[in-house]
Amino acid sequence: MVADPSNWSCPVPLRHHETVVLGHGSGGKLGAELIDHLFRPAFAAADGAVTDLGDAALVDLERTQAGGGTGGPRLAFSTDSFVVQPRSFPGGNLGDLAVNGTINDVAMVGATPLALSAAFVLEEGLPLAELGALVSSMGAAARRAGVPIVTGDTKVVDRGHGDGVYVTTAGVGLVPQGVDLGPHRVRVGDAVLVSGPIGLHGIAVLSVRDGFEFGADVESDTAPLHGLVAGLLRARVDVRMLRDPTRGGVAATCNEIAVEAGAGIELVESAVPVPEAVATACELLGLDPLEVANEGRLVAVVGPEDAEAALEVLAADPLGAGAARIGSVTATHPGVVVARTGLGGSRVIDLPLAEQLPRIC
Numbered sequence: 001m002v003a004d005p006s007n008w009s010c011p012v013p014l015r016h017h018e019t020v021v022l023g024h025g026s027g028g029k030l031g032a033e034l035i036d037h038l039f040r041p042a043f044a045a046a047d048g049a050v051t052d053l054g055d056a057a058l059v060d061l062e063r064t065q066a067g068g069g070t071g072g073p074r075l076a077f078s079t080d081s082f083v084v085q086p087r088s089f090p091g092g093n094l095g096d097l098a099v100n101g102t103i104n105d106v107a108m109v110g111a112t113p114l115a116l117s118a119a120f121v122l123e124e125g126l127p128l129a130e131l132g133a134l135v136s137s138m139g140a141a142a143r144r145a146g147v148p149i150v151t152g153d154t155k156v157v158d159r160g161h162g163d164g165v166y167v168t169t170a171g172v173g174l175v176p177q178g179v180d181l182g183p184h185r186v187r188v189g190d191a192v193l194v195s196g197p198i199g200l201h202g203i204a205v206l207s208v209r210d211g212f213e214f215g216a217d218v219e220s221d222t223a224p225l226h227g228l229v230a231g232l233l234r235a236r237v238d239v240r241m242l243r244d245p246t247r248g249g250v251a252a253t254c255n256e257i258a259v260e261a262g263a264g265i266e267l268v269e270s271a272v273p274v275p276e277a278v279a280t281a282c283e284l285l286g287l288d289p290l291e292v293a294n295e296g297r298l299v300a301v302v303g304p305e306d307a308e309a310a311l312e313v314l315a316a317d318p319l320g321a322g323a324a325r326i327g328s329v330t331a332t333h334p335g336v337v338v339a340r341t342g343l344g345g346s347r348v349i350d351l352p353l354a355e356q357l358p359r360i361c
Contacts, residue, residue: 055080055105055244058175073177076111078102079170085359087134087164090204091219094167095137097295100224101246101361102171103145107226108242108298110181110233111173116142118152118169123162131165138167145224147171173226179233183260185240191307192257192265192327193300195228195320196221198250199278202292205360206281214284216277221296223319228298231317237310238303245299246361248352251290253299254327254337255351261301267327267339267349290339291352293360301329 056078080102087094099116106113118138122131142149204220206212225244232239241261245253250272258265267290274282274289282289296319302310307325314320327339337349 056109058109074175076106076109076173076175078105081168082361083166083359084361086208089208089220092222093137095134096141097222098167098169099138099141100222102169103147103224103226104244106171106173107229108244110179111175113147113171113173113226115148115150116169116171118149120154121166122156123164124156124159126164181239181241183241186261186263186301186329188329188331189304190240190301190329191304191325193310194324194326195298195314196322197273197275198294198297199289199292201295202357202360203278203281206357214277214281218277221294223296225298228317228320231313232310235313238306239300241301243299245294245297247293249291249293251349252351258337259335262334264330264333265327265337266330269339270342271324271326273322273324290349
């Protein structure tokens with residue numbers, strides 16, 4: 001008799017909170033509950049329709065302007081706030097992270113990013129030299145990506161009522177004609193790919209936050225991914241869906257895909273590219289590499305016949321070095337992610353309750 005993972009369950013503590021806790025910003029179960037039970041009902045449309053409130057939204061310009069019609073130009077729109085602590089870490093800082101993160105959210109719906117906005121909440125007493133370095137880094141990241149910062153805002157709060165600086169960025173992009181990505185296109189048998197080694201960003205932040213040494217230097221993977229996405233689309237790879245595995249890592253991303261698509265995902269743990277330094281750090285600290293945040297990786301669901309072509313396209317770009325097929329979409333346990341272990345068994349990869357490493361983006 002074969003066990004059905006869709007029937008597995010594990011009791012968890014009741015999650016009733018009178019106040020916001022760090023886990024509400026985790027990208028895990030607590031964050032999902034906050035969105036589902038507070039934000040979505042509050043932001044429902046006039047006709048009662050509940051919006052998706054995903055990392056990026058698609059706006060059909062023809063429908064918006066004329067009150068109807070489909071197939072016209074579509075605009076992608078995203079906004080994100082960044083509160084990483086510490087503000088500088090190996091491989092990046094709060095500034096370039098804010099630029100890259102918003103570009104990636106827009107790119108994950110297949111859009112070409114066009115422009116960004118940037119808003120700053122500054123605490124009285126923040127050294128201007130630090131702020132100057134941060135915004136210089138943002139400008140350099142935007143120029144490298146070819147996506148200009150075109151508007152913004154600045155507010156200052158009293159000393160002791162902030163945390164130095166918070167940055168909010170928003171981005172807009174244009175979806176090419178004929179591009180259609182999303183959970184509605186995911187099919188049983190599809191391949192699940194990751195564009196490179198995972199866990200680097202979360203461990204890089206942790207290494208400077210708490211002074212850990214893991215026997216090797218670990219740098220964040222923060223990078224803009226719109227070039228990788230454009231390469232896949234140019235090659236006519238049958239991309240069904242894209243996500244960037246930030247908070248909650250690959251585990252959270254695969255769970256989101258499984259739930260939204262109404263299908264199961266089966267991962268092969270030995271196929272997941274985990275750098276040795278990340279594996280060592282996770283073993284030392286009791287972390288799961290699949291749950292550690294990334295800021296320069298994407299998870300792609302592609303048609304099974306296009307998996308090898310997709311890997312070739314990804315590997316041809318330095319940002320896709322180490323790309324790998326890590327699993328498949330299955331019909332056997334809808335909405336559940338299961339990993340085959342190196343010992344021949346399997347384990348359920350659940351949506352994390354809260355972020356293992358808070359404030360990593």
